Amino acid sequence: MQAKMTDNSAAKTSSTDEMMHRHDHSDCLHHAMQAAETVCTAQNIRLTPARKRILELICSNHQAIGAYQLLDQLKQEDHKAKPATIYRALDFLMAAGLVHKVESLNAYIGCLTAEKDHHSAILICDQCHNAYEINAESIYQNLFAMSQTHDFQPKQLILELHGVCTNCKRDLDQN
Ligand SMILES: [Zn+2]
Ligand SMILES: [Zn+2]
Numbered sequence: 001m002q003a004k005m006t007d008n009s010a011a012k013t014s015s016t017d018e019m020m021h022r023h024d025h026s027d028c029l030h031h032a033m034q035a036a037e038t039v040c041t042a043q044n045i046r047l048t049p050a051r052k053r054i055l056e057l058i059c060s061n062h063q064a065i066g067a068y069q070l071l072d073q074l075k076q077e078d079h080k081a082k083p084a085t086i087y088r089a090l091d092f093l094m095a096a097g098l099v100h101k102v103e104s105l106n107a108y109i110g111c112l113t114a115e116k117d118h119h120s121a122i123l124i125c126d127q128c129h130n131a132y133e134i135n136a137e138s139i140y141q142n143l144f145a146m147s148q149t150h151d152f153q154p155k156q157l158i159l160e161l162h163g164v165c166t167n168c169k170r171d172l173d174q175n
């Protein structure tokens, strides 16, 4: 079972490209939720039903979603949901590495490689607002090393690239 899951994650994480085309999203969702269980068990932290539901909502597609959009969706299931419910869950999910904030959109995406240490850049489509992580390890390493030559101590780098995704580009080309 364990080996099977690892194989599965390896297959998924190599396919960001696939994900950026039309695809069966239930695979992504399933993988994200499985990775969440793995990460929480490993870190000995608890994915409560509320946190899990909020993660599912964030991972329900590849669009970055804002806190108030999440609140609206959660309220349809639990009319007592409050902004604090969302913000506490988001803090937990981000600290666990299950969710990333897209700073330039003030919104959130689910991480599809949460079980691995990674440094990524986020590609954001300005047409459909889908946002995808790609591995940017070498950029992090270069920039951190460059900053250190200026005796600067690097802590955090945010890489967000805006543009047009392959699906939207095709749609635009056809019009
Ligand atoms: Zn997907
Ligand atoms: Zn990630």
Ligand SMILES: [Zn+2]
Residues within 6 Å of the ligand: 125, 126, 127, 128, 129, 130, 164, 165, 166, 167, 168, 169
């Ligand atoms: Zn797009």
